[in-house]
Amino acid sequence: MSETENRDYHRRGFGLRQEVEPELEAHYRNALVDWICAHGHILVAGDLTIRLAREFGFCYGVDRAVDFAYETRLRFPDRRVWLIGEIIHNPHVNEKMLEMGIGFLFGRYSKDNGYKAVEKEDVVILPAFGIPLEDMERMNRIGCTLVDTTCGSVILVWKNVEQYARDGFTSLIHGKFYHEETMATASRAIAEGGHYLIVRNLTETEMVYDQIRNGGPGRERFLEQFDQAISPGFDPDVHLERIGLANQTTMLKSESLQVADTLLKAIRDRYGAEHLAEHFRNFETICTATQERQDAILELLEAPLDLMLVIGGYNSSNTNNLSRIAATRVMTYHIESARGILPGNEIRYKPVGEKDPVARYDWLKEGPLQIGITAGASTPDSEIGNAILGIMETLDLDLPVEVAEAMTDPSGKAT
Numbered sequence: 161m162s163e164t165e166n167r168d169y170h171r172r173g174f175g176l177r178q179e180v181e182p183e184l185e186a187h188y189r190n191a192l193v194d195w196i197c198a199h200g201h202i203l204v205a206g207d208l209t210i211r212l213a214r215e216f217g218f219c220y221g222v223d224r225a226v227d228f229a230y231e232t233r234l235r236f237p238d239r240r241v242w243l244i245g246e247i248i249h250n251p252h253v254n255e256k257m258l259e260m261g262i263g264f265l266f267g268r269y270s271k272d273n274g275y276k277a278v279e280k281e282d283v284v285i286l287p288a289f290g291i292p293l294e295d296m297e298r299m300n301r302i303g304c305t306l307v308d309t310t311c312g313s314v315i316l317v318w319k320n321v322e323q324y325a326r327d328g329f330t331s332l333i334h335g336k337f338y339h340e341e342t343m344a345t346a347s348r349a350i351a352e353g354g355h356y357l358i359v360r361n362l363t364e365t366e367m368v369y370d371q372i373r374n375g376g377p378g379r380e381r382f383l384e385q386f387d388q389a390i391s392p393g394f395d396p397d398v399h400l401e402r403i404g405l406a407n408q409t410t411m412l413k414s415e416s417l418q419v420a421d422t423l424l425k426a427i428r429d430r431y432g433a434e435h436l437a438e439h440f441r442n443f444e445t446i447c448t449a450t451q452e453r454q455d456a457i458l459e460l461l462e463a464p465l466d467l468m469l470v471i472g473g474y475n476s477s478n479t480n481n482l483s484r485i486a487a488t489r490v491m492t493y494h495i496e497s498a499r500g501i502l503p504g505n506e507i508r509y510k511p512v513g514e515k516d517p518v519a520r521y522d523w524l525k526e527g528p529l530q531i532g533i534t535a536g537a538s539t540p541d542s543e544i545g546n547a548i549l550g551i552m553e554t555l556d557l558d559l560p561v562e563v564a565e566a567m568t569d570p571s572g573k574a575t
């Protein structure tokens with residue numbers, strides 16, 4: 161049974177946006193961030209200049225998913241409401257879900273509930289990055305109510321992958337094989353009788369390049385290398401003859417372009433330019449929101465910054481990529497939330513490419529200081545505003561009077 165065949169399947173919200181708006185504003189909006197945006201994305205206080213990226217924070221897909229979750233809680237006050245896993249990769253938002261009485265089936269906020277916890281009378285919210293088809297079928301068999309917040313940009317990727325499979329092309333996905341979105345996308349290739357191969361980076365792409373051009377180090381070595389990133393029954397001697405490219409929507413755009421160039425070259429070398437169309441397709445599926453945030457950080461890095469603060473979940477792909485971009489140019493601190501800024505001039509941040517956060521002291525120096533700030537697509541403005549206040553407190557600075565007054569304006573509008 162497909163999504164739409166389930167009678168109790170909801171993809172358009174419940175028309176309760178107005179009712180949940182005050183709560184959404186209180187939980188995620190921030191008057192200081194509004195003020196900075198309304199004043200050229202710059203805040204100056206004493207020796208400190210904060211430059212906020214032109215595009216940052218909640219994207220349209222996340223905004224919609226969070227709205228749906230609040231509407232769902234309001235629409236079904238007497239029923240158990242579950243999230244399959246994190247609704248988005250942001251601790252603050254996921255903790256709010258718990259406070260609202262929404263449970264988690266999997267992941268760090270669940271209590272090992274799993275699908276066994278779900279009953280027919282329950283409501284299950286599917287995350288913005290979607291779920292694998294087999295999980296969807298499982299939900300349908302249980303017969304629970306489904307609220308699907310999968311982002312339209314992710315569904316667009318699925319459509320391409322399904323078409324590749326129907327046309328006999330293997331989907332070559334630039335993404336992380338363990339990321340929820342990529343798992344959901346890969347499942348769509350199999351459902352249409354196709355195959356997939358997931359490459360994470362340029363090193364892995366080079367291996368595929370070698371395999372296509374000249375058989376690489378051999379079939380067995382290839383299968384071993386991509387063990388967790390291929391469809392069942394994948395045979396590199398057969399399933400790399402015709403490939404169609406897709407991306408996890410939040411990858412680094414410059415890297416995705418290099419992946420596409422490398423594989424196009426491999427196919428052209430192997431089959432000749434005149435046969436390219438028979439063996440190679442490409443549809444760039446990085447979403448607009450990801451692109452805009454990556455473009456904005458590049459623009460921000462043109463300013464003379466002393467350091468960059470990137471705010472967003474440590475497991476958020478798009479946030480990690482913002483951090484990667486920034487770190488090539490300036491000292492970059494990726495914090496999960498405003499709680500990463502601690503008293504005593506301490507910061508807990510995740511260095512680029514590392515898994516775990518580390519502590520650093522005296523990260524803010526006295527004297528003129530220019531700080532660039534951006535945030536991933538799943539980071540609410542409230543986290544950004546609190547991080548800025550944390551910086552000011554560390555530097556013993558007050559907000560300029562006009563900013564403080566605007567923030568206490570009873571009209572609630574940043575002037």
Ligand code: SF4
Pocket residue numbers: 219220221222288289311312313314409410447448449450478537
């Ligand atoms: S990052 Fe892109 S694909 Fe993901 S939810 Fe946001 S808009 Fe949708």
